[in-house]
Amino acid sequence: xxxxxxxxxxxxxxxxxxxxxxxxxxxxxxxxxxxxxxxxxxxxxxxxxxxxxxxxxxxxxxxxxxxxxxxxxxxxxxxxxxxxxxxxxxxxxxxxxxxx
Numbered sequence: 001x002x003x004x005x006x007x008x009x010x011x012x013x014x015x016x017x018x019x020x021x022x023x024x025x026x027x028x029x030x031x032x033x034x035x036x037x038x039x040x041x042x043x044x045x046x047x048x049x050x051x052x053x054x055x056x057x058x059x060x061x062x063x064x065x066x067x068x069x070x071x072x073x074x075x076x077x078x079x080x081x082x083x084x085x086x087x088x089x090x091x092x093x094x095x096x097x098x099x100x
Contacts, residue, residue: 004052
């Protein structure tokens with residue numbers, strides 16, 4: 001998968017960054033927009049990273065679960081679904097983009 005290596009190089013992603021992207025993408029309530037805001041990686045690139053990092057059966061299960069899911073796409077979310085903050089989020093200090 002040469003294209004995935006290009007994604008890693010384009011965004012200068014470390015192993016830690018890739019692990020965090022996979023973790024955020026796996027979470028149902030973390031929208032792709034949040035990944036893009038933090039790492040600059042767009043949804044199609046996140047999908048390719050996930051496919052590279054997961055077993056095929058796990059990737060297929062994940063894709064089926066998140067495809068068209070409103071909580072993964074900010075524009076499809078109800079106003080009732082607020083911003084989700086993981087209990088682990090306060091412990092993460094290696095974000096690529098500083099908090100504002």
